Amino acid sequence: xxxxxxxxxxxxxxxxxxxxxxxxxxxxxxxxxxxxxxxxxxxxxxxxxxxxxxxxxxxxxxxxxxxxxxxxxxxxxxxxxxxxxxxxxxxxxxxxxxxxxxxxxxxxxxxxxxxxxxxxxxxxxxxxxxx
Amino acid sequence: xxxxxxxxxxxxxxxxxxxxxxxxxxxxxxxxxxxxxxxxxxxxxxxxxxxxxxxxxxxxxxxxxxxxxxxxxxxxxxxxxxxxxxxxxxxxxxxxxxxxxxxxxxxxxxxxxxxxxxxxxxxxxxxxxxxxxxxxxxxxxxxxxxxxxxxxxxxxxxxxxxxxxxxxxxxxxxxxxxxxxxxxxxxxxxxxxxxxxxxxxxxxxxxxxxxxxxxxxxxxxxxxxxxxxxxxxxxxxxxxxxxxxxxxxxxxxxxxxxxxxxxxxxxxxxxxxxxxxxxxxxxxxxxxxxxxxxxxxxxxxxxxxxxxxxxxxxxxxxxxxxxxxxxxxxxxxxxxxxxxxxxxxxxxxxxxxxxxxxxxxxxxxxxxxxxxxxxxxxxxxxxxxxxxxxxxxxxxxxxxxxxxxxxxxxxxxxxxxxxxxxxxxxxxxxxxxxxxxxxxxxxxxxxxxxxxxxxxxxxxxxxxxxxxxxxxxxxxxxxxxxxxxxxxxxxxxxxxxxxxxxxxxxxxxxxxxxxxxxxxxxxxxxxxxxxxxxxxxxxxxxxxxxxxxxxxxxxxxxxxxxxxxxxxxxxxxxxxxxxxxxxxxxxxxxxxxxxxxxxxxxxxxxxxxxx
Numbered sequence: 001x002x003x004x005x006x007x008x009x010x011x012x013x014x015x016x017x018x019x020x021x022x023x024x025x026x027x028x029x030x031x032x033x034x035x036x037x038x039x040x041x042x043x044x045x046x047x048x049x050x051x052x053x054x055x056x057x058x059x060x061x062x063x064x065x066x067x068x069x070x071x072x073x074x075x076x077x078x079x080x081x082x083x084x085x086x087x088x089x090x091x092x093x094x095x096x097x098x099x100x101x102x103x104x105x106x107x108x109x110x111x112x113x114x115x116x117x118x119x120x121x122x123x124x125x126x127x128x129x130x131x
Numbered sequence: 132x133x134x135x136x137x138x139x140x141x142x143x144x145x146x147x148x149x150x151x152x153x154x155x156x157x158x159x160x161x162x163x164x165x166x167x168x169x170x171x172x173x174x175x176x177x178x179x180x181x182x183x184x185x186x187x188x189x190x191x192x193x194x195x196x197x198x199x200x201x202x203x204x205x206x207x208x209x210x211x212x213x214x215x216x217x218x219x220x221x222x223x224x225x226x227x228x229x230x231x232x233x234x235x236x237x238x239x240x241x242x243x244x245x246x247x248x249x250x251x252x253x254x255x256x257x258x259x260x261x262x263x264x265x266x267x268x269x270x271x272x273x274x275x276x277x278x279x280x281x282x283x284x285x286x287x288x289x290x291x292x293x294x295x296x297x298x299x300x301x302x303x304x305x306x307x308x309x310x311x312x313x314x315x316x317x318x319x320x321x322x323x324x325x326x327x328x329x330x331x332x333x334x335x336x337x338x339x340x341x342x343x344x345x346x347x348x349x350x351x352x353x354x355x356x357x358x359x360x361x362x363x364x365x366x367x368x369x370x371x372x373x374x375x376x377x378x379x380x381x382x383x384x385x386x387x388x389x390x391x392x393x394x395x396x397x398x399x400x401x402x403x404x405x406x407x408x409x410x411x412x413x414x415x416x417x418x419x420x421x422x423x424x425x426x427x428x429x430x431x432x433x434x435x436x437x438x439x440x441x442x443x444x445x446x447x448x449x450x451x452x453x454x455x456x457x458x459x460x461x462x463x464x465x466x467x468x469x470x471x472x473x474x475x476x477x478x479x480x481x482x483x484x485x486x487x488x489x490x491x492x493x494x495x496x497x498x499x500x501x502x503x504x505x506x507x508x509x510x511x512x513x514x515x516x517x518x519x520x521x522x523x524x525x526x527x528x529x530x531x532x533x534x535x536x537x538x539x540x541x542x543x544x545x546x547x548x549x550x551x552x553x554x555x556x557x558x559x560x561x562x563x564x565x566x567x568x569x570x571x572x573x574x575x576x577x578x579x580x581x582x583x584x585x586x587x588x589x590x591x592x593x594x595x596x597x598x599x600x601x602x603x604x605x606x607x608x609x610x611x612x613x614x615x616x617x618x619x620x621x622x623x624x625x626x627x628x629x630x631x632x633x634x635x636x637x638x639x640x641x642x643x644x645x646x647x648x649x650x651x652x653x654x655x656x657x658x659x660x661x662x663x664x665x666x667x668x669x670x671x672x673x674x675x676x677x678x679x680x681x682x683x684x685x686x687x688x689x690x691x692x693x694x695x696x697x698x699x700x701x702x703x704x705x706x707x708x709x710x711x712x713x714x715x716x717x718x719x720x721x722x723x724x725x726x727x728x729x730x731x732x733x734x735x736x737x738x739x740x741x742x
Contacts, residue, residue, distance in 0.1 A: 012468065012471075015471055016467045016468065016471055018417075019414070019417065019418060019467070019470065019471050019474065020417055020418050020419050020467070021417045021419060022414070022415055022416045022417020022418075022419070022420060023414050023415050023417070024415045024416065024417070025417060094411065094415060095411060098410070098411045098414045098415070098478060099478065099479070099482055101414065101475070102414075102474070102475035102476075102478040102479050102482075103475075103479065105471050105472075105474075105475040106472075106475050106476060106479060109468065109471065109472050109475070113715075
């Protein structure tokens, strides 16, 4: 359990770093490394996570190299029926990367949520949140 | 099946006279007695038997009836609208006499002036002011031809009449004509148990015993045509409620159809696209390189989302702005995971809204609502469990009062909230805590928080928030000791707090809060964690199971924290209950309860320190 958590934690770190630096700054090497992590996810039998990792890497590559994603781009959430997609001309590589990144982030955060302290709007915060 | 379809083959709209005749035919003895009362009905009958005469003068949308030449009443094709020259404020015997005399008269059916315009009337000769007298000889079902045979067999002649339409599988056609608000209110009321008494004669009467309302449905399809013992807007709600409760009693599940009927959301797709692009831009640029002007762009976008009909997106954008402000200010409270959570959840929400195809309830959850709808609950008994001050990153401050309801075993809340994102927006906790309650002058909120209350006609939202609007009456009852309350689902042992039970991931909506009332024996240790900036109170229950209650420090509540840290404040406190909020592994105390006493840790102790 420890190692799965540390694996998910490393993915969360990757997501946070990408958020800080910006998705524009992701290099092809980093995307390659991300794709390799998919193998680890499969070893944990986390097939959907593996798919998300691959999609993020592919979308990132398409955005870097100026190409468009083929097919339905970001995988749908399981159990949610296919909805009419965004027209492909609006759905460029950058958008696909942002969506794939958000799906990956949400997966990792939700997976880690069970044992972690929750954070939401209802939590009282110290003054300084405003102004 | 209906009149309308068959009538429609011949003419688009039957004349008023035809509609009136149909209506008179539906006015069975049961129907009239239910609408008025038996005494009135008998008096009307007796007067007619004595030879009272009624003259009818048909207009385009009403008929003027002169009873014995002096009393004049105007009738339409329903009992919802009528008037009478007599002083009675409610339905009078004259209205009944006019209806009974008409249904008893053969001559009145025939109208030469109408014959050409509406072939539903059989040809004949009669003056529009023809005098009728109750004779009982006419067979009304013949008067309006084929269309009325089926109808007549559904009402007067059929025994027992069929009310199959009330149980038809598809609910949607039955709800036509009801307003969305009435349906929502009726649906909300289904949450509360109610005993039904169903009586069948020529009408099917559903009596809601708790609210003492009777709704009588007729054999003809149309729940809105039902009779109801209450009038006005409330009648529409009661008719829907009675129909839905009756269907539920008969084993029909209308949840999906009601969700569709009551959750229609409208939003502007352009606003969704604009918000999505902004979030996409933030993600592409990265937090480290974002200019501070992003804060203004987020605020502007929040306004766009609001005008685009996306209140939940507006709230999330403001939350994001608050978080980003912490980031720019290098504030210790800034949390990168929370930022990632906010950004990615918002982006995915927008993506889902753009794609559409979600079930109505989920879609409504994503879009949110500007103001929650509140519904009236006849009686609500509440027991104050505690109050807690809070502040959010999205710019709101307020106090939440937690109240336990014995009637349904659920936790209700009252939120006293103000936005602080406006310029000069402020909220003084102490002033609001000591202010008078909105429902009962002389009862301040401090006492409200620790009282046992009985509300009447209080408005409650779907997530059990009670409304401050006037109109509700409030009584303060003698407070029971907390130990005597059952608190099902709320009372939790110290060991049970750490159990992960009830975890259900929520993708879009914030996860519901987990609150618990924990019986504790005493507090064994108090210490302030300077690194984590929180006060830890180590307590244990009777089974000697330990639990750490953690209260985060903030300058505003410094006095309360200090008092809690002093052993003298809590060392004599034994065998008490704590209302706590469970956030993952952290247990946040809100109030301590013992017997009928209650202490709100932040609000009360801060106050005591000031005095």
